Structures are given as C-alpha cells and as structure tokens.
Amino acid sequence: AQKITQTQPGMFVQEKEAVTLDCTYDTSDPSYGLFWYKQPSSGEMIFLIYQGSYDQQNATEGRYSLNFQKARKSANLVISASQLGDSAMYFCAMSLEYGNKLVFGAGTILRVKS
C-alpha cells in the first residue's frame, strides 16, 4: 500500500533563508508521481511541484525544488529565499500509475519569521 510520511509537524525559517521540508514515501509500484501542495489558512490546495518516478533530474519550479532520492524513497521540498507569504501548511502526496487517487502525508506547517 502507498504511504507518505512527513516527520516535521512544524518548522520555522527566517525570511530570505532556505528551508527543507522532509517527505518519505513507500510503494512497491515502479511508476508513481510525487507532489507537493501548499495549503494556506484559506484552505485551498495549491499545486507547487511534481516529480515522476522515472525523471532523471530533480524538478524545479521557481523558488521550489524537489530533492528526489529514489533509493532512499525521499522527496524533500526545498524552498529558497523564503517569503512571509510562504507561511502555510505543506503536504507531500503520491499517486500511482495504476491508481486513481492521491495519498497525502500529515503535512508540515511552515512559519516564516521576519
């Protein structure tokens, strides 16, 4: 069965610094997708970044990058140059090629300090 583990319930980061949010996953399927979503206090889930299991390079989207280590089954999110607006809950999620759903971790709440 699929499982996503986010071990950091909460993180603090100073404005303009980089922060890494941890995510490990478990699946025996060879083909899967890994996602990070941001959920501000308003509740909407905002897609940030995607990594496919066969992608050779780590995904990047602006200030977001995904540190994909397949052998360790980890997919950590790196946010560079943190901004106050980055304060939110962050969820790691996984989908399978032969599945019909996203499985989410418990989330990490990030607070950016000025």
Add this chain to the structure above:
Amino acid sequence: DTGVSQDPRHKITKRGQNVTFRCDPISEHNRLYWYRQTLGQGPEFLTYFQNEAQLEKSRLLSDRFSAERPKGSFSTLEIQRTEQGDSAMYLCASSPPGLRTDTQYFGPGTRLTVL
C-alpha cells in the same frame, strides 16, 4: 482559464439534515476526485470519476454518501442524515486525460459544519 470551482464554500447544517455540494472541474479535464480533510490532517480520498463513470469509491464513503457526475462535467456529493463526524472540508480536484500520475488541481473546498 478558470480553475476548479466548488459551491457552497461554507455550509452549516443540523444533524440529520441532507446536504449537497457541487464541483465544476477545469473544462478539459475528464477526471474528477472528491477528498475529505479533517482538521490537522491531510486530505483523504473519497471517490473518483472518469468522465461520467464512478470508477472507485473509498471505504470512507458510507451508504449515506453518494456522488454523481451525470454528464461528465460537474459533479455533486450528497450526504444524507448528516452526523457531527461529517464536519470537515470537502475538496474536489480534477486532472486532464493522460497519465494517472498527472497533477490534480484542487478547488477551494466546501467547509461543512454539522451542529
């Protein structure tokens, strides 16, 4: 290009009442998903449609829950005889035709409070 929309955004109801939520996916997306999120938790999958066919239902979707997507466009989620435990955020997402690992885009959610 409009995103996924959900209506209503908030619903307060009394225990035992029926409620219905609506989701309008992104227009070219043929896949539609419903999730439920309780406070402090990640979203949990409820059900999935490909076009008008409901292809998967979670065990979380009890007999009191029913979802439809009659014309393969918008979808409705109905909860009958609501219970306090149904209080949650109900999220809808859609994704385009193609790989099942394609990105799902979420709507703003419907927050249900059962008194």
